[in-house]
Amino acid sequence: MTRPPLRWLHPHRAALLALLAVLPALLLVFTSGDSSSAHGTPMQPASRTFMCWRDGLSSTGEIKPINPACKAAVAESGTTPLYNWFSVLRSDGAGRTEGFIPDGQLCSGGNTTFSGFNKARNDWPLTHLTSGASLDFSYNAWAAHPGWFYVYVTKNGFDPTATFGWDDLEDQPFLTVDHPSVTGQVGTVEGAYKWKGTLPSGKSGRHIIYMVWQRSDSNETFYSCSDVVFDGGKGEVTGVGDPGDTSTEPPTDPTATCTATRRTTGSWSGGYQAEVTVKNTGANPILGWMVDFALPAGQKVDSVWNGSATYSGQEVMVHNTDWNGSLAAGASTTFGYVASGGPPDTATAPPCTVH
Missing domain, CATH: 2.70.50.50 (chitin-binding protein cbp21)
Structure with missing residues (x-):
């Protein structure tokens, strides 16, 4: 039996991909509430x-x-x-x-x-x-x-x-x-x-x-x-213990933890570039992460790479991309961003959440 790749079933997908290809590669800006994965x-x-x-x-x-x-x-x-x-x-x-x-x-x-x-x-x-x-x-x-x-x-x-x-x-x-x-x-x-x-x-x-x-x-x-x-x-x-359970949130894995460490890699008048290292500090692999931080008043993120950002006022939430969400225990990955509107933020350890 030959089963063609599913994308062959939709000729209009090629046009969609061509449109996506012209979007800026590094400017990953989504509306509030969106997610990278x-x-x-x-x-x-x-x-x-x-x-x-x-x-x-x-x-x-x-x-x-x-x-x-x-x-x-x-x-x-x-x-x-x-x-x-x-x-x-x-x-x-x-x-x-x-x-x-x-x-x-x-x-x-x-x-x-x-x-x-x-x-x-x-x-x-x-x-x-x-x-x-x-x-x-x-x-x-x-x-x-x-x-x-x-x-x-x-x-x-x-x-x-x-x-x-x-x-x-x-x-x-x-x-x-x-x-x-x-x-x-x-x-x-x-x-x-x-x-x-x-x-x-x-x-x-x-x-x-x-x-x-x-x-x-x-x-x-x-x-x-x-x-x-x-x-x-x-x-x-x-065949399930409690099929009628109506919980709306899955329980949190107590061993699933991550940390984020931010450092400034360059600065200039009115802006700077930062790198954030995300590390899986838990005992088990994780499949996704999110780093949440607030920019000082007047600042904004101009571009993000190796991550996908959502914004709510001065709050910035950066999710993993498709390729760097899965981290083995002890493994790390990085994302970077450029901000304008002021000097580098002095907070070096923004919160990290496993999802």
Whole structure:
């Protein structure tokens, strides 16, 4: 089976990329509330990472999975993937599927952080569905960005205990969604892309619904596995400890910490250039970070590199880019900026937050 790169399905994307190419490379200015990296995952039907996060929620804020498949995933990959249930992504994906993501790694998108979720088992949490019925799909928008959603399903006779590969999927998506809008508050569980779609007909028993979210403003691409059973259900969930939990914020990983150190690398009358070093000071890898600082009155940032900035008055929030958000324990990265309107800021350690 030959599965072309998804970008081939949209000829107008070339025109969009040509337009983006003429934008200044270093001036990364976004409207307030935007984010450099998209984040999200299916909530209906729910992905493995979302289901296992829900399964493991505890009153203390720790994640302690009950479902055996979720426990096995944590045994291999730790709990960090559950605190980052919305981050199964490849920053270099560019919408690619077969030939890019190896067989046996579809559920992690080839991202080694989530390798425990590739396990071939028949006890993952399940969503119960009816073949050929209409379903209200929901895809979390932890950080929203425009793009396309491609929804595949496995072929009849799929065996959940065998290695999951591209030949197990139907050749074409049964549903394609073009740049849906976001409802609810971005950055919470309620913030989501929503659409109504018809489930494939002629399906029964266990299957995987496989989704690919391809951003149209970046190469960043998300991959997910949602375990389902076509048994006449209407979206009910089984196999999780507390499917009815209504928490709007994922718990914070107590071991996920970072620091930021700023230094001036050049100055002149009315302006300066600064470099900020971000370091993962936690015990586990992190998938993203944000540095927040305030400029003195009258100053503004003219350009940013190796980071993406949002602004609110004098407040500046710099998020990681697609390529420097993932940091191993103890690893560091840098971003820089040029500011005008005054002398260098004397604050050398702005706050850093893991996300």
